[in-house]
Amino acid sequence: MAEKTEVPSDACRRIVLCGFETDSLSFFADLIRLGSQSPTKRTDRSAAEVSITADRTVISVSCDDLFRLRKLGRRFTKSNEDWRTIILVGDPRQVLRKREQSTGAYAIGYDRSLDISAAGIVTYSSPGLLRVSEAIRLARTAYPERTLVVRCEDIDRDPELIRHALSSFTGLPMRRPFSGLLQHPKLSRRPWPSLSDWQINEKDAARLVRQFRLAPELNDLREEWGYAARADLAWLSALGDAARCGFDDTQGTIFCYHTDDTFYASEVARLRRSVEVLGLKLDITVVPPTQDWLSAVRLKPIVLLEARKRIRGPLLYIDSDAIVHRTPWPYLRGYCGDIAVAGHPRQAIISGTIFLNDTEGAIQLLEEWIAVQDANPDHWDQHSLEHLVLRHGKASGPHRIEYLPPELCRVFDRVYPRPIEPIEPIIEHLQASRERFAGETEVNVNLTRRRQRIAEVDALYISGERRSNTLRLLASRGTDVTRWSEPTNLLASWTSRAQKVARLIEPGEIVLDIGCGAMTLESELPEGCTYIPADLVKRDERTLPCDLNAGRVPDRYANVVTMIGVFEYCHSPESVLAVIARRWPRLVLTYNPADLDGGRDRLRHGWFNALSSAAVLALAQQVGFRLRMIVPLGRERIYDLEIVP
Known part of the structure; x- marks a missing residue:
């Protein structure tokens, strides 16, 4: 008969295991369970949804719990629970190279992570490395004695040191050597690459160079998580020498179209002014008036195909009722696929911003978009684009579709769920359709919000009075x-x-x-x-x-x-x-x-x-x-x- 084991009186009853990568968390949770000689239970739900019992320690596995830690801590303290938080981190250089299996797209960036919805639509919506680092700092500041940060790679480098650290931190007896458990058949293959294997292709090298240029704070993370001193950038210089395209911020062309009427002409004037302030290239196509809104939006792939054949270099389409707050090109030059699209978090693909590289694949995708639309005369452009994405948004597809973050297609008053907020828009969409579809006497909250935002934007981009006034106040x-x-x-x-x-x-x-x-x-x-x-x-x-x-x-x-x-x-x-x-x-x-x-x-x-x-x-x-x-x-x-x- 097997010896009955109990949870030691000094062991915690709840372990909140979180981080930015589900595979690593799952591996680590199983390692703790196999290594502990006390009864443990693993659950892939948020700690907020899991009750604990006296006869075992519960290990909850949830990436998003990282952004709830302060709230969870207050809740557990109030209920007099004993808990510990373990946060897994990885070398940013390796994390930024990880790809999502089904799409082949980079899984994590300095700003966003890929999120796969139940419908199979992929959008850049989850928090990226910088938001993760912020949440870790908050947790360590609020509960320093209850928070342990573990580097994934150290489980390979010194598994016994990790075992002793976990045993001391949680109070769980871990007498089974981790070095042996790493080969256990019930333990899945480690999801992180070895740092000793620093083989990197030119595309990955260029991505790292660009990511560290866009977010120099990544250097701070490497130091904060114990990977290297902030000043140790010899590796980045070497990558830059090998992948000069990581420094290519050459502008492409921003493109829009609108029907020939006064309504959209005023919207385009606002867009033009925002682009001129930044010194960016803008190409505008005017099309004849259509009989209705549906006919106008169904023109989108047709007009885009003409523009893609006519204009050389990268092309960024944005709706004519949008504005550009800052140059998108340093970010967009890191995209190497045929097209890149945006989507609402865990919801549908949207067509307000579309990036098109100068490739034959981009032309073929636009032609297919037109064909899908022709086969579905009641669909508007967004529906047929989503159909296209679902068909080709896989790593094995003939054409490469990539995914834009919310900053590049921000509907001005859309509220994103936490922890995705806040979003500082690069491209902001002002939803002119609310004017067209509002009733003459109807009280329309969405329309009111749009008009308030228009007043704010016009004060910023149209009037020069504020600049002159600032000079007077400075004096x-x-x-x-x-x-x-x-x-x-x-x-x-x-x-x-x-x-x-x-x-x-x-x-x-x-x-x-x-x-x-x-x-x-x-x-x-x-x-x-x-x-x-x-x-x-x-x-x-x-x-x-x-x-x-x-x-x-x-x-x-x-x-x-x-x-x-x-x-x-x-x-x-x-x-x-x-x-x-x-x-x-x-x-x-x-x-x-x-x-x-x-x-x-x-x-x-x-x-x-x-x-x-x-x-x-x-x-x-x-x-x-x-x-x-x-x-x-x-x-x-x-x-x-x-x-x-």
């Missing part, structure tokens, strides 16, 4: 009270930024929100927080008066001061930091560093300063702050600072 060192007194200038698109700041706040803290604006932060704060709004303009009866440029700050105690979208509008940012450092112990501020601008005109945004990210940190350190964390937010950064005790 007088004044604050733009008129602008901030107008509620329509408090943009709805800033909500996602407040959500990310709120994730850095702990329950029960007292938060002074300087420059509170629409006070979006208040509704996003954790349970039990006290919210104190302060602003130039009295937003409600609680609002404390504040003008940083005039040296007026509230005289109220707080654990945390937040400055969301404020620091850019300070004439003397070093003086502002000094004032805050003397009064409050912690500051969470957002900022658009000048070194990440990509040529953006800061005066047109009304900004008074242009600091690099390093300069922000240097000023903060000079007045006594130390850095807790930097959170990437597109080109923006969130700086979590605290006073050195």
